[in-house]
Amino acid sequence: MPKLARALAALGLVLLGAIAFWPGLSGGFLFDDYPNLVLDPDWKVTTLTLDAWQRAAFHGVASSFGRPLSLLSFAANHYFTGLDPGPMKLTNLTIHLVNGLVVFALSRRLLALARERAPAPGDWAAWPIAAAWLVHPLQVSTVLYVVQRMELASQGMALASLLAYLVARTRQRESRPAAAWFVLAALAWLAGLGFKESALLVPAYALALELCLLRFEGAGGRLSRPWIILHAVGAVSALAVFVVVVIPAYATADAYQFREFDLAGRLMSQPAILVMYLGQMVWPDPNHLLFYYDHLQAPQGWLPPPWTLAAAIVLGALVLVAVWLRKRRPMTTFAIALFLLGHALTSNILPLELAFEHRNYLALLGLPLGIAGLLGGLAKSWEKATPRLLPLAVVAVLAGLTFQQSRLWGDPINLSTTLSSRNPGSVRAGYAVATDWYAIAGSDVNHPLWSLALRELELAASHDYGPPLGEQGQLVMLAHAGRDAPEGLWQRLRDKLAARPISPEAESLTYNLVACRINGCALDDLELQATLALLVSRNPDSATLRVQYANFAFNVMRDPRLAIALMRDAVELAPGQPSHRAGLLRFQLASNLHDPSTISAEIDQLRALNHDGVLDEDLEQIESLLSDQDDRSGTRP
Template structure:
């Protein structure tokens, strides 16, 4: 039975919704705190700060993330839904489904048959590996950057094929011209990068797509494709402009110092790329056998000249080259090479060339899996050309049904923080995961379980001040003031710039009238944070209590000059002065 494109799009819509609508009831978890519900830029719709500061600056933290469009989408969701998770999950699901539908259109324009394009898009939508990139709110960065990326590749493919779509809306008609397609391609590329940094790798796919359309006319490539080459030049300029803007103007680094620069992995690009060959085979396993998927994976660092992973990767490259050669020779297509290179290109940002905040994550496959499926289509078409329809007809529906069931099951694991962290800890005992589970217990009011898991996290890695800070907050809730004080002090000793611990520790010291201990803390806090009236009022009080009268009078005068028209603020200042 043959279906029209419209009917196939309708089926894709049903597949995507069937797989992910159950996730709408899921809670916030993982790092949704920093990115969404404790991010003041999201809650207050601070547009300028969203586009000029790192992504979690609104939560008072520093990072190498710069994803203003993703943050903006969270801010829009917050305007509509408040902090109801269902709205955020609905947006994620719709973005994922729309990306799959646009992918279907792109694949057809790339020359893949309608049926094969449908199955690739259906597997993209339903594969359990996508769960990590769809079902928790902050994972939106993957689907939104992929959405713009696929649109950019679509407009560029139309430009390369000199196909100019015409749109008719009532009596209004619009035909896209070359300049429109060029402009749209650049805009979509920029939107992709601003949604998630990994989108910058899309530049490689633009060049790859251009070559794929011109491989049979290589001699005329330059003379017949001036506008396409000009577009590639503008895309390259866009990429470099973005890097200069974020690194030099916004001063947001492209990488975090998460690895010791003197360690083999931190100091050697060969070790990092060698380790990446191991992760490649883990990714293949995730795709072919998506069972027991989970966050927070460990990966062996390969610090030796040769390994089995390097050897089998080189063998795979030779195999791909041979199949690609036969495909091009017999069928004049390059889907095998195109898909495999797509897969690799979109993994380049997380390959270790530049160290990032992890070695392997399932959601890093969100875009690369498309290339892998194109690669598999090319291999199957080359090796089993006459039987390909039967493979699609009988085998893939069963696989798709299994994927949908596994995805729905995987969605439930992400339903609430306690269930998610306990599940993940069964695979990997890490400090971060125990800390997150402890926070979930604390939020649920199970403080004793929270303390137990904070202590487990410290046993695993006594390195993170955040854990001591969180432990201190839980001790406060339990009324264990002395233990809370010690925890906050330990957090600050570990990192003098960990300012979230300053506030609660200062409050404890003030309640105990330990003003001399509170003074250096409040000074450091004020010198290293934005101006805050309440904090300065506390500082004023401490100055008087420690008999630093001259400094107190100077600060009081300064505060009064700043708030001359704010009678409430002036009254608060006078209250502190009179009290002392």
């Protein structure tokens, strides 16, 4: 493909992607955006001080592996445009468009390599491959979902690393210098890990590339034993880490205590979910793109339901087809491997939720690559202009569907309403639309949306799975309206919360109830206290619940001694959380129950824990309370 043609193709790819996703930039935050971004102060940089940027990089949404580059990118957005979802979504789209160009370049090289092994389409096919991946409707919920910047950038770096690796290996086979490209591949991989741990799979993708297309060939096309040994050592090392570190950490009942399913249920659920993903890729009917998948239940065995075993058979057959096609259509084999490996982390033993659409971001590339590989036998006829219109027509349909999905995502109220109607069995979808409708209606019980919101919450509460979001929403709505809760509603809330160890989502739910009461809504104090006391007794290791109960005891019950006792427990349970120590000091000083002989040392200890200024606001409040104490005691002039 001539340079001018490549440049025009790249420009066309960017324009197509921009047009398809542009209507969605007017949308808002949703779901995990709120706990991870909107409500988290740590990443919201407003100055250029080093402490502020260090705080942004190493606090907040970062996982146990760390996601500093993602957090720094969010911080940069906030520094320039504040907490505005539009520029954040535009940044996501920009990353996605760049990733599309990487996929275009990668596809060209994969096609060239495939033509060495078997019949395959020419360079022209790289554009529809990249375009189909770029504007597939399944990508909308990754590109326009702000917090999934982490997945976009991590997988983008994974693609860049794979491209650099392929260039390096091609040069190596041609006896040309390749070291710089190997270094670039390693750097891109490390950068991907800085965004999210999804990039861990890059070595697995490289191994699949070797097995399917590169065949471990060195200079002159000869088999390279050192290269075989290198990949073998890498594979064995990864397997050893999985067996020695990952399995003992996650294949336990404790790891799944917050879930409604166990390890066996999760593993048995994944074949059907992967087949569901394949269906969404092949036939991207917008009505089947649900975003919320909390209604899915883990099976208790292979039968029933029958599709659990059937899906496992389908995946097994797909693997057999890949093996059979390895020499006949190697690019299709690689495409199948790319899809399956793309889910190797999220469909494994980790106690993650069962399904999310964004997990398909990179794995989706397997579909157009696989189809192109299968059409390799028609390579000559496909070089004619007319047959090329078929993949372009498919791309046009995908772009049109994505444009419609983006328009939906650009209208927050329409989005939540549509997602709820698509999946009436989802507690989260019902809670989301009820929240949006209630935000419009406010406390006006005569507003038509007020009644509709309450009805959605009642429907959400009728489901027997998940946290009691419907019950909590009803309690808050009725309290703001000055209405009594229906008999038994509090008890149903407690029954659902006590059914299993508290999850982060359920902790957020109880936090909202406590915050609502502290801010003046008319919740029943005795019922809320009974709920908090029950949860604390049922979750003896939860520092978060003790902090919530302490805030309620101090601000509502006016019982500082109980609040201080609960905060002391929280400090003991989570000694690595300096904010709990700060809360304890605030309660002690505000109630004059501190020890004057040790308070200075305790404040100094807190200052020592104030890394990156994360406790600046807490220390300011404590200093103010201490100053008030000194003024009242007459120790200051």
